[in-house]
Amino acid sequence: MTAKKKTATRKKAITPRKMTYRKAGKTYEAFEVAWTDPETRARKKKRFQDEGQARTFASMKSIESTNVRNATTPVMTILSDSEVREAESAKQRLGDRYSLTQAVDFFLNHYAAPDSSIELRN
Numbered sequence: 001m002t003a004k005k006k007t008a009t010r011k012k013a014i015t016p017r018k019m020t021y022r023k024a025g026k027t028y029e030a031f032e033v034a035w036t037d038p039e040t041r042a043r044k045k046k047r048f049q050d051e052g053q054a055r056t057f058a059s060m061k062s063i064e065s066t067n068v069r070n071a072t073t074p075v076m077t078i079l080s081d082s083e084v085r086e087a088e089s090a091k092q093r094l095g096d097r098y099s100l101t102q103a104v105d106f107f108l109n110h111y112a113a114p115d116s117s118i119e120l121r122n
Helices: 051-069 081-094 100-110
Strands: 017-023 027-034 041-048
Touching: 027 051, 041 051, 081 100
Parallel strands: none
Antiparallel strands: 017 027, 027 041
């Protein structure tokens, strides 16, 4: 039996990279920022002549990427903070396979509290 090695997928930092490129027979230096569009999953690149502008753009794209991954919706609810966290955890565990309503319905249809209890003596 062989053990499978887990590999973590780590996001690369969005940072400007100094580069040279040729256009119309001339050589230019620029700072290139590469990122993955969170909506289309397409790899994109943008070039800047100024390093400061490139760093600012890279920071903005990094923040956008983080915000998309951690998107939440504020709602008014009767649940306490711990109940909200528990519901979020349950939703994450169920994934796209089942809804919370389906899970609760299944539980209520199949679970029955014991009619009697048996005490154990020492």
